Amino acid sequence: MCPLSRRRAVSWMLLLAVWIALASGLSRSSADDGARPQQWIVYITAGTPQLRTQLIRQGLDIVSVDLQGVTARLTPAQLRALEQAGFLCQVLEAGAQSIPVDDLYHSFAETEAELQAVAAQHPDIARLEVIRRSVEGRPIYALKISDRAQEDEWSEPAVLIFALAHAREHLSTEMALDILHMLIEGYGRSGEITNLVHQREIWIIPDLNPDGDVYDTESGYYRFWRKNRRPNPGGSFGVDLNRNFGYRWGCCGGSSPSPWEETYRGPAPFSEPESTALRDFVESHPNITVSLSLHSYGEWILWPYGYTYESPPADMRPQDYEAFRRLAGAMADLNGYRAIQASQLYLADGTADDWLYGAQGIFAFTFELYPRTPNPGFYPPGTVIPAETARNRPAVLYLLRMADNPRKVVGEGGDLTPPQVALTAPAAGAYVSGPLAISADASDDIGVTLVEFIADGRTLGLDEEPPFALVWEDVPAVGSARVWVRAYDAGGNTAESPPVLVHFAGSPPGYFPIVQRQSVTSP
Numbered sequence: 154m155c156p157l158s159r160r161r162a163v164s165w166m167l168l169l170a171v172w173i174a175l176a177s178g179l180s181r182s183s184a185d186d187g188a189r190p191q192q193w194i195v196y197i198t199a200g201t202p203q204l205r206t207q208l209i210r211q212g213l214d215i216v217s218v219d220l221q222g223v224t225a226r227l228t229p230a231q232l233r234a235l236e237q238a239g240f241l242c243q244v245l246e247a248g249a250q251s252i253p254v255d256d257l258y259h260s261f262a263e264t265e266a267e268l269q270a271v272a273a274q275h276p277d278i279a280r281l282e283v284i285r286r287s288v289e290g291r292p293i294y295a296l297k298i299s300d301r302a303q304e305d306e307w308s309e310p311a312v313l314i315f316a317l318a319h320a321r322e323h324l325s326t327e328m329a330l331d332i333l334h335m336l337i338e339g340y341g342r343s344g345e346i347t348n349l350v351h352q353r354e355i356w357i358i359p360d361l362n363p364d365g366d367v368y369d370t371e372s373g374y375y376r377f378w379r380k381n382r383r384p385n386p387g388g389s390f391g392v393d394l395n396r397n398f399g400y401r402w403g404c405c406g407g408s409s410p411s412p413w414e415e416t417y418r419g420p421a422p423f424s425e426p427e428s429t430a431l432r433d434f435v436e437s438h439p440n441i442t443v444s445l446s447l448h449s450y451g452e453w454i455l456w457p458y459g460y461t462y463e464s465p466p467a468d469m470r471p472q473d474y475e476a477f478r479r480l481a482g483a484m485a486d487l488n489g490y491r492a493i494q495a496s497q498l499y500l501a502d503g504t505a506d507d508w509l510y511g512a513q514g515i516f517a518f519t520f521e522l523y524p525r526t527p528n529p530g531f532y533p534p535g536t537v538i539p540a541e542t543a544r545n546r547p548a549v550l551y552l553l554r555m556a557d558n559p560r561k562v563v564g565e566g567g568d569l570t571p572p573q574v575a576l577t578a579p580a581a582g583a584y585v586s587g588p589l590a591i592s593a594d595a596s597d598d599i600g601v602t603l604v605e606f607i608a609d610g611r612t613l614g615l616d617e618e619p620p621f622a623l624v625w626e627d628v629p630a631v632g633s634a635r636v637w638v639r640a641y642d643a644g645g646n647t648a649e650s651p652p653v654l655v656h657f658a659g660s661p662p663g664y665f666p667i668v669q670r671q672s673v674t675s676p
Contacts, residue, residue: 257535320365554645
């Protein structure tokens with residue numbers, strides 16, 4: 154505990170006193186007027202959303218939030234004011250140190266080059282667009298992944314994934330790029346990924362805030378920068394892009410009117426080219442049904458609304474609230490995150506997710522990525538990138554599958570009926586030499602979109618049109634294999650045939666190896 158902390162209830166009069174003290178002692182962290190004052194990383198106990206919201210309203214540099222309190226970067230004066238008001242505090246790090254930039258993370262230039270390379274190397278399934286330019290003139294890229302990438306496929310449901318609205322959250326860009334590579338590299342190799350690329354338009358914006366990204370890293374040390382780089386009156390810089398969207402903008406104390414604050418909402422909704430870029434892109438793609446905003450950190454899955462504590466909110470259909478709850482819960486089961494309505498952490502108005510659902514009817518989710526705790530906070534070592542991005546792949550694939558109609562989880566339309574599939578050749582127990590002909594019958598109430606041929610967990614090939622058949626050319630010279638097929642439909646539903654055991658010429662009598670079945674994943 155902080156040395157002066159006392160265990161007592163915090164009255165509203167004391168809260169008022171601490172607000173005044175904080176308002177008079179805030180560091181101007183949004184200005185470029187010299188070195189930061191000394192700052193400590195402090196955990197402040199605040200057990201209700203209302204209390205957490207009141208702390209955030211005071212302009213503290215909040216670095217993470219959980220259901221018991223907030224972690225903030227505080228000056229010694231701010232810490233003393235909180236202690237004197239009766240808040241329980243725990244100093245996690247005294248005199249926060251500078252953190253050198255980790256080159257395992259993509260810089261903006263590296264992200265740009267990677268997007269351009271992917272689009273050039275895979276024009277059949279990837280298309281790159283510049284949707285707008287930032288305050289300082291940098292391009293904001295959107296990359297489309299689909300089987301007809303160069304066409305507008307308005308009849309297909311679209312998914313929007315965007316990252317780095319807040320500049321210091323670099324793991325979010327890595328997550329967006331990992332999703333991109335999962336889809337590109339899995340296409341033609343994984344039945345699930347190939348089917349989704351055929352049945353969805355998937356748009357990925359890996360860096361919504363390129364100016365903030367560059368500013369946070371260009372000195373060689375992280376600057377803990379959050380906002381964009383809009384010059385503000387009075388010498389401060391930046392607007393919080395995730396408080397600049399037009400639905401309930403500035404309505405409810407979930408953002409700041411002060412340009413000096415970290416949650417400054419801007420002079421008007423959509424005042425920034427970066428938020429306008431996302432708005433215009435969404436409005437020009439009416440087939441977007443679900444979105445995923447990538448942030449860090451805390452390991453949360455959040456859904457709207459952030460502007461109100463109401464649950465369900467008055468401006469959300471109860472059926473939609475239940476759909477959000479079920480979809481988020483299913484994803485949390487897959488990645489180990491915690492799923493809640495955004496305002497259960499604290500109020501935030503003018504957010505992208507609130508606008509995406511409230512104004513556009515899109516089922517909008519946020520992943521607050523690794524870590525769960527302030528150590529290592531915004532800047533985890535780059536060595537964790539592979540594990541922490543791979544961890545989210547199953548949840549992302551689930552969201553892509555549900556994009557045909559997210560409301561199907563509550564029985565409001567959509568396709569939940571799996572196909573039917575049977576392996577018609579080879580026969581169980583067959584002995585073969587040379588290439589093996591495999592065939593299947595598959596049907597669906599709407600239509601089979603893909604059949605995947607599998608041996609011992611390895612994808613042998615894919616077929617989109619009946620008759621569904623494949624010749625396995627490179628069969629083993631000896632041994633046995635379990636062979637089966639998996640059928641897909643446009644709703645992402647699947648069905649598998651029972652496996653059959655096939656023996657290859659030259660196998661010794663009685664040779665029946667035990668082969669463990671496994672799900673097909675992308676390489």
